[in-house]
Amino acid sequence: MRVLAAMSGGVDSAVAAARAVEAGHDVTGVHLALARNPQTYRTGARGCCTLEDSRDARRAADVLGIPFYVWDLADRFHEDVVETFVAEYAAGRTPNPCLRCNEKIKFAAVLDRAVALGFDAVVTGHHARLGPDGLLRRSVDLAKDQSYVLAVLTREQLDRSIFPLGDSTKAQVREEAARRGLAVADKPDSHDICFIADGDTRGFLADRLGEAPGEIVDARTGAVVGAHSGAYAYTVGQRKGLSLGVPAPDGKPRYVLSITPKTNTVTVGPAEALEVSTVAAERPVWTGGPAPDAALDCEVQLRAHGQVVPATVRLDGAELRAELREPVRGVAAGQAIVAYRPDPAGDVVLGSATISATA
Amino acid sequence: MTYLDHAATTPMLEEALEAYAATAREVGNPSSLHAAGRCARRRVEESRERVAAALGARPSEVVFTGGGTESDNLAVKGIFWARRAADPGRSRVVASAVEHHAVLDSVEWLAGREGATAHWLPVDQTGRLDPDRLAAELDAHAAEVALVTAMWANNEVGSVQPVAALAEVAAAYGIPFHTDAVQAVGQVPVDFAASGVAALTVTGHKLGGPVGVGALLLGRDVACTPVLHGGGQERDVRSGTLDAAGIVAFAVAVEIAVKAQQEYSARVAALRDDLVARVRQAVPEALYNGDPTDRLPGNAHFSFPGCEGDALLMLLDAQGIACSTGSACSAGVAQPSHVLLAMGADDDRARSSLRFSLGHTSTAEDVDALVAALPGVVERARRAGAIKSARG
Numbered sequence: 001m002r003v004l005a006a007m008s009g010g011v012d013s014a015v016a017a018a019r020a021v022e023a024g025h026d027v028t029g030v031h032l033a034l035a036r037n038p039q040t041y042r043t044g045a046r047g048c049c050t051l052e053d054s055r056d057a058r059r060a061a062d063v064l065g066i067p068f069y070v071w072d073l074a075d076r077f078h079e080d081v082v083e084t085f086v087a088e089y090a091a092g093r094t095p096n097p098c099l100r101c102n103e104k105i106k107f108a109a110v111l112d113r114a115v116a117l118g119f120d121a122v123v124t125g126h127h128a129r130l131g132p133d134g135l136l137r138r139s140v141d142l143a144k145d146q147s148y149v150l151a152v153l154t155r156e157q158l159d160r161s162i163f164p165l166g167d168s169t170k171a172q173v174r175e176e177a178a179r180r181g182l183a184v185a186d187k188p189d190s191h192d193i194c195f196i197a198d199g200d201t202r203g204f205l206a207d208r209l210g211e212a213p214g215e216i217v218d219a220r221t222g223a224v225v226g227a228h229s230g231a232y233a234y235t236v237g238q239r240k241g242l243s244l245g246v247p248a249p250d251g252k253p254r255y256v257l258s259i260t261p262k263t264n265t266v267t268v269g270p271a272e273a274l275e276v277s278t279v280a281a282e283r284p285v286w287t288g289g290p291a292p293d294a295a296l297d298c299e300v301q302l303r304a305h306g307q308v309v310p311a312t313v314r315l316d317g318a319e320l321r322a323e324l325r326e327p328v329r330g331v332a333a334g335q336a337i338v339a340y341r342p343d344p345a346g347d348v349v350l351g352s353a354t355i356s357a358t359a
Numbered sequence: 360m361t362y363l364d365h366a367a368t369t370p371m372l373e374e375a376l377e378a379y380a381a382t383a384r385e386v387g388n389p390s391s392l393h394a395a396g397r398c399a400r401r402r403v404e405e406s407r408e409r410v411a412a413a414l415g416a417r418p419s420e421v422v423f424t425g426g427g428t429e430s431d432n433l434a435v436k437g438i439f440w441a442r443r444a445a446d447p448g449r450s451r452v453v454a455s456a457v458e459h460h461a462v463l464d465s466v467e468w469l470a471g472r473e474g475a476t477a478h479w480l481p482v483d484q485t486g487r488l489d490p491d492r493l494a495a496e497l498d499a500h501a502a503e504v505a506l507v508t509a510m511w512a513n514n515e516v517g518s519v520q521p522v523a524a525l526a527e528v529a530a531a532y533g534i535p536f537h538t539d540a541v542q543a544v545g546q547v548p549v550d551f552a553a554s555g556v557a558a559l560t561v562t563g564h565k566l567g568g569p570v571g572v573g574a575l576l577l578g579r580d581v582a583c584t585p586v587l588h589g590g591g592q593e594r595d596v597r598s599g600t601l602d603a604a605g606i607v608a609f610a611v612a613v614e615i616a617v618k619a620q621q622e623y624s625a626r627v628a629a630l631r632d633d634l635v636a637r638v639r640q641a642v643p644e645a646l647y648n649g650d651p652t653d654r655l656p657g658n659a660h661f662s663f664p665g666c667e668g669d670a671l672l673m674l675l676d677a678q679g680i681a682c683s684t685g686s687a688c689s690a691g692v693a694q695p696s697h698v699l700l701a702m703g704a705d706d707d708r709a710r711s712s713l714r715f716s717l718g719h720t721s722t723a724e725d726v727d728a729l730v731a732a733l734p735g736v737v738e739r740a741r742r743a744g745a746i747k748s749a750r751g
Contacts, residue, residue, distance in 0.1 A: 028677075069673050116743035117670060 012125030093334025237330025365718025517658025545616030
């Protein structure tokens with residue numbers, strides 16, 4: 001097959017490309033330039049969008065002996081990922097930009113262009129399994145598993161994707177990179193959000209949304225217990241950084257329970273009040289078999305690297321509803337709910353949707 | 360491989376390679392006082408005389424540098440600084456809008472960091488400058504202008520500028536005129552003295568010499584403040600140990616390229632004309648950019664509506680055909696060409712362009728290979744372009 005390897009400049013995508021070459025594919029490496037001004041994005045160790053990362057990716061492609069190009073997707077990335085990220089926070093939700101980037105950039109803009117240019121598939125260094133049965137499964141390395149941020153992909157997108165790393169642990173990937181003479185073998189993992197240079201999400205949002213002072217209200221007493229300079233900066237389940245001036249009646253810590261953009265209010269309360277047992281979610285995608293027409297027992301995960309709980313899921317047209325068998329704390333609208341079927345060969349992604357409401 | 364990117368760099372001439380290797384085997388710093396140093400110095404000075412003779416300059420007007428970018432930086436910044444130091448009122452730099460980044464960014468740096476005012480001379484739809492526009496600018500601002508800089512021939516679309524006429528205008532106002540002739544030497548007749556310019560940039564690797572060596576031809580009466588400080592090896596204007604091997608090979612290449620220029624340009628222009636005619640036949644909607652006649656013999660530059668230049672480049676590369684989308688930025692991301700935008704092209708036309716540049720090793724087979732591959736490549740790139748615009 002003619003395949004396009006998306007190469008971030010990190011160790012995973014370099015080894016993924018190497019494995020694609022070894023599997024006999026005709027591989028072309030592409031680095032996605034996502035920053036309008038690369039200097040403003042995270043550098044080297046922490047990101048995937050800087051000039052240094054671009055050079056690392058080029059060097060890896062040299063070592064593999066494959067052609068290499070840079071594709072400029074900065075405008076698309078800004079529109080579909082960065083602006084959406086800001087808008088979601090402004091609407092009181094907590095977005096996952098990596099998931100949106102997979103949905104809109106890597107497996108949409110890039111994949112479409114690749115197919116039009118004569119490629120059969122896109123190869124990435126995501127840690128997830130995608131075998132001949134077409135089912136997306138968790139990586140063998142559960143600590144590095146990225147099936148959660150890939151669960152948004154449709155059948156058509158998965159059919160054109162190759163994830164060569166799913167059967168390996170991160171340690172094995174690093175070892176293999178060193179063995180293959182790839183200089184990125186010991187490059188630190190990227191983490192946090194690539195387009196927020198200093199890791200200060202609150203500051204990033206404040207720059208774009210401006211200061212919007214408002215009240216922090218205790219859910220039980222209705223009393224104003226603090227002030228904030230922008231409700232968008234808070235996430236459901238958050239405990240730190242609230243600076244509440246009035247102690248809780250029971251002296252216990254309080255958490256953000258909800259954000260109400262309309263009134264610019266952040267509501268706080270005790271940990272128990274965070275517990276959620278019903279989740280409603282929109283824009284469902286179902287790839288783990290035929291969409292269920294009745295209630296389905298499975299497991300669900302409600303945020304990246306979050307806990308997995310048993311649940312009953314119903315798919316009703318444009319909505320997915322899940323009854324959790326045990327309550328979960330800190331479920332934020334805007335995150336994805338991903339349904340898994342437990343499987344000894346790797347838990348299978350059944351489907352996903354974007355959380356819209358909880359109870 | 361079908362190499363159609365000679366304007367980026369062209370293969371070294373066998374004679375230059377041999378001269379390089381022979382000189383590199385000898386030890387000796389041209390600035391040393393012993394016999395080995397004197398021997399190296401002799402090679403450098405002979406080379407200086409050969410370059411001067413080939414380009415219509417005096418040997419003392421040849422300042423060897425590390426190549427085109429350094430020469431451009433030295434000319435633009437050095438002449439600006441010297442002129443402003445002599446007269447603080449002279450802080451205006453007049454430059455063409457289609458300069459190579461080595462000039463463009465130097466001027467912008469002066470504007471951003473040194474308090475200069477940049478004035479960009481517009482070009483017409485073929486990329487050519489109008490000496491009358493320069494005269495009008497100098498009429499209005501002669502007392503404030505530090506220097507004028509305009510390239511001899513454009514690296515992207517190949518348009519050749521009326522350099523002598525422009526230099527004459529500048530001279531009439533007593534203003535030094537610099538020209539970046541990197542693309543011109545060996546392609547069209549270039550004579551430093553006859554052109555009337557005060558400073559001229561030339562580099563080795565575009566004419567069969569090595570990369571990393573070039574010269575600034577600098578009139579003896581033109582004041583220029585150094586950019587690189589150190590031993591003052593080159594007229595106190597440029598410091599750094601002289602690269603004897605590079606300079607010797609550069610001089611050999613300049614001499615051969617200039618001597619062969621007429622014959623070369625006739626042969627390559629005929630190939631290029633064939634390429635242009637057949638590309639137009641194979642892809643009728645292709646738009647030919649640049650001046651149809653006043654043009655570098657090896658340059659063919661097209662826009663392919665509906666396609667993205669980088670997609671075309673990638674697809675041709677996959678078939679063993681090397682060409683260019685124009686000037687690439689540091690991350691390798693294609694920016695719409697400032698040259699095409701200055702010529703009045705819209706963003707899409709600028710982004711859909713490709714440069715094919717022929718050179719001394721080009722053959723009819725190269726043209727055949729391109730013409731055979733191009734229709735399929737354009738068709739595929741157009742489909743990819745359509746998807747992208749459909750989505751937004």
